[in-house]
Amino acid sequence: MFPSYAMDEESYFIVTAYYSPLPNQQYYITGNYEDEVILNGQGIAWASWKWVFSWMLAAPKSYSFGTKIYLEWLGIWSVEDRGGAIVPAGQRWYSHDRIDVWMWFGDEWLRRAMYWGKRKVKGNIVSNISATNLDYNTVPAPTWAVPKVTKIYGKTVTALQAIAPEEIDIFSVSLWKWSDTKLVSKLQEILEVLWYLDKDSYALWEYDTATIDSIYNLQIETQILNTHTDAWAGSYGPKTRKELQNIYETYREEEEKKEAYIENYKKLQGEAKAQSETIIESLWNISYGDISTQVREFQKIMSQLWYFDYKDTAIFWVKTQNSLIHYQTQNNIISDSDAQWAGIFWPQTRIQLEQDIASMLLLEKILQLESEDLYLRYILWEEVVENNDSVSVEEKIQLI
Numbered sequence: 001m002f003p004s005y006a007m008d009e010e011s012y013f014i015v016t017a018y019y020s021p022l023p024n025q026q027y028y029i030t031g032n033y034e035d036e037v038i039l040n041g042q043g044i045a046w047a048s049w050k051w052v053f054s055w056m057l058a059a060p061k062s063y064s065f066g067t068k069i070y071l072e073w074l075g076i077w078s079v080e081d082r083g084g085a086i087v088p089a090g091q092r093w094y095s096h097d098r099i100d101v102w103m104w105f106g107d108e109w110l111r112r113a114m115y116w117g118k119r120k121v122k123g124n125i126v127s128n129i130s131a132t133n134l135d136y137n138t139v140p141a142p143t144w145a146v147p148k149v150t151k152i153y154g155k156t157v158t159a160l161q162a163i164a165p166e167e168i169d170i171f172s173v174s175l176w177k178w179s180d181t182k183l184v185s186k187l188q189e190i191l192e193v194l195w196y197l198d199k200d201s202y203a204l205w206e207y208d209t210a211t212i213d214s215i216y217n218l219q220i221e222t223q224i225l226n227t228h229t230d231a232w233a234g235s236y237g238p239k240t241r242k243e244l245q246n247i248y249e250t251y252r253e254e255e256e257k258k259e260a261y262i263e264n265y266k267k268l269q270g271e272a273k274a275q276s277e278t279i280i281e282s283l284w285n286i287s288y289g290d291i292s293t294q295v296r297e298f299q300k301i302m303s304q305l306w307y308f309d310y311k312d313t314a315i316f317w318v319k320t321q322n323s324l325i326h327y328q329t330q331n332n333i334i335s336d337s338d339a340q341w342a343g344i345f346w347p348q349t350r351i352q353l354e355q356d357i358a359s360m361l362l363l364e365k366i367l368q369l370e371s372e373d374l375y376l377r378y379i380l381w382e383e384v385v386e387n388n389d390s391v392s393v394e395e396k397i398q399l400i
Contacts, residue, residue: 012096015071015121017113017139018058019103026107029114055132056080058100060088068130069099071123073177075133077101096120103139111141119181120206140180171245175236181205187236190248191215215240218247268365269358276358280350287345290316298345302327305356324349 021028021036028036058081059067067079081102088097103109103116116139170186173179185205191197191214202210212234219225222243225233232240279297286294295316302308307330308323321343328334331352334342341349 011122011124013069013071013121013123014094014096014098014118015074015116016098016100016118017103017116018100019109019113020105021110022106025110027110029110056102058083058086058102060086060097060099062088062097066128068126068128068132069123070126070130071101071121073121074101074139076126076130078132108141112139115140115142115180117181118205120203171241171248174238174241175207177207179207184211187211190244191218194244194247194251218244222247265366269362272358272361272365275361276354279357280354283345284350286316288316288321288343295320299323301353301357304360327353 021033023033025033025036030036030039055075055077057069057077057079059069059079061082063069063079065079068076069079070076079099081100083100085092086098086100087094089095092098101116103113170183170190173183175183175187182205184207188197188202188204188211191211192199196214196218197210202208202214215236216225216228216234219233219240224239224243227233236244279301283294283298286292286298291314293314296312296314298316299308299310299312299314299320302320302323303310303312305327307327308320310319324345325334325337325343328339328342328349329336333348333352336342
């Protein structure tokens with residue numbers, strides 16, 4: 001009895017690959033032949049008691065021996081084996097039934113198995129009289145897919161991890177539906193950051209319709225192709241790789257430039273904050289009736305912030321007090337001129353003024369750079385100017 005959903009044309013499987021080792025291979029996943037046999041089996045007869053043959057696979061117990069399964073890209077396979085990790089959907093966090101396809105004997109087939117990795121594949125059960133078929137050449141066997149060899153305590157062993165995708169130049173390999181899932185995911189990552197691929201639209205690690213469409217859009221944009229009916233529409237070949245590399249390198253250059261500007265911006269921001277704290281500290285005790293250089297400094301600051309339109313007299317009198325009240329009401333520090341703290345340079349007013357002085361100083365520092373770079377100006381607009389009434393209209397016009 002087959003699972004009821006298995007006959008659905010839209011069924012999917014999580015497909016992994018294994019092989020059978022031979023003595024004196026160049027590489028072993030486990031580091032030696034004996035452990036490799038334990039991991040993969042010796043490849044003489046399987047759980048169905050049949051002698052080995054091509055197109056055999058291991059499936060959960062819900063699939064009877066002899067069940068034929070069609071797998072997109074791989075053809076028709078026959079269930080002849082089991083495995084402790086070969087489980088149905090819902091176990092071991094698998095969203096679909098897991099099956100394991102056998103890739104024959106030796107180094108070449110180890111490379112094919114490692115290249116295949118783990119993939120979500122569309123498929124369905126077919127008639128038991130269907131002929132098994134597969135062209136193994138559709139599954140590449142690149143040398144980089146085999147595990148790395150290293151030595152531990154003088155003994156040569158093989159790392160369990162295949163070469164990391166980041167060590168492979170994604171712009172030097174062509175990809176299509178049967179390609180290595182790690183490479184496909186790396187391509188998808190680049191397409192996403194370049195806005196060719198929406199992060200919620202594609203199946204991770206699968207060269208799916210959304211990925212094909214994003215490649216096609218790139219090909220049309222760069223005039224590699226004219227229509228979707230062209231033979232190579234949506235395939236990641238040499239011309240497409242070159243164009244994507246050019247676009248990605250330009251993107252990375254811009255990102256590095258942005259990072260440098262942000263770092264410089266943060267530095268200037270820190271300097272402005274430190275200067276503002278020093279200024280506020282010097283104004284700490286000013287009050288109505290004072291005559292001092294500190295009052296003069298306060299009047300200059302309020303004038304720069306467009307709250308004091310008089311000569312700086314160094315006298316804290318009515319005009320200075322009124323400018324302070326206006327500042328307090330505009331920044332919601334007090335409700336009106338009759339409030340208890342109206343016209344008094346109290347802590348909440350000092351905190352707000354310190355922030356505004358820092359913004360003003362930062363504006364001055366950036367304008368002094370005389371930079372025409374639009375991104376630096378964008379940072380200034382977003383972080384300092386957009387919602388800051390203390391920056392004058394003239395300065396805003398000059399900035400943008």
